[in-house]
Amino acid sequence: MTRNSTRADSALNAARRERELAALGDGGVIDVLVIGGGVTGTGVALDAAARGLRTVLVDKHDLAFGTSRWSSKLVHGGLRYLASGGVGIAHESAVERDILLTRTAPHLTRALPQVVPLLPNIGAAQKLLVRAG
Structure with missing residues (x-):
């Protein structure tokens, strides 16, 4: 809430x-502009604001318009x-996850x-992929 807002507001x-939006056009300095209010955009905006940056999040719809209500909240x-x-993309994703963590x-x-069972019917190639993961 801004200083001039009321609870009902x-x-x-x-x-x-x-x-x-009109207040944004008044020339104030914005540190971070986030475009898109989905799960990633709101997470980025929350993190930036929590770090004390003047953050603006814009989306063409309402906040979390397209976000699934069944989100697992997992970073895979x-x-x-x-x-x-897809070993290459799996590696890239793991590197990005490490940076996030x-x-x-x-x-946050x-x-x-994580436990991945290696059942008897899993082939040697699949077992290697699981172990690589």
């Missing part, structure tokens, strides 16, 4: 959106790409252990 609505490391043999947002993320 805190809800996201068209009038507030118009007023705040690309293991699903291994199933189709250790540098970008260690305060944590590693969780």
Whole structure:
């Protein structure tokens, strides 16, 4: 809420959106502009604002318009790409996940252990891919 807002004025609505967009045009300095209010955009905006940066998030629809209500809130490391043999993209995804866990947002993320059963009917090539993951 801004200093001049009231509690009833805190809800996201068209009038507030118009007023705040007009205020953005008044020449104030913006540190971070995030385009897209999906799960990634809102996460980036939250992180930037939490770090004290003047952050603006814009989307052509309302906040989280296209975000699934069934979001797992997981940051995967690309293991699903291994199933189709995409070792390169799995590696790239794992590297990006490590950056997120250790540098970008260690305060918002944590590693969780994972168990992948190697059943008797799994071939040697698939076992190697699982172990690589």
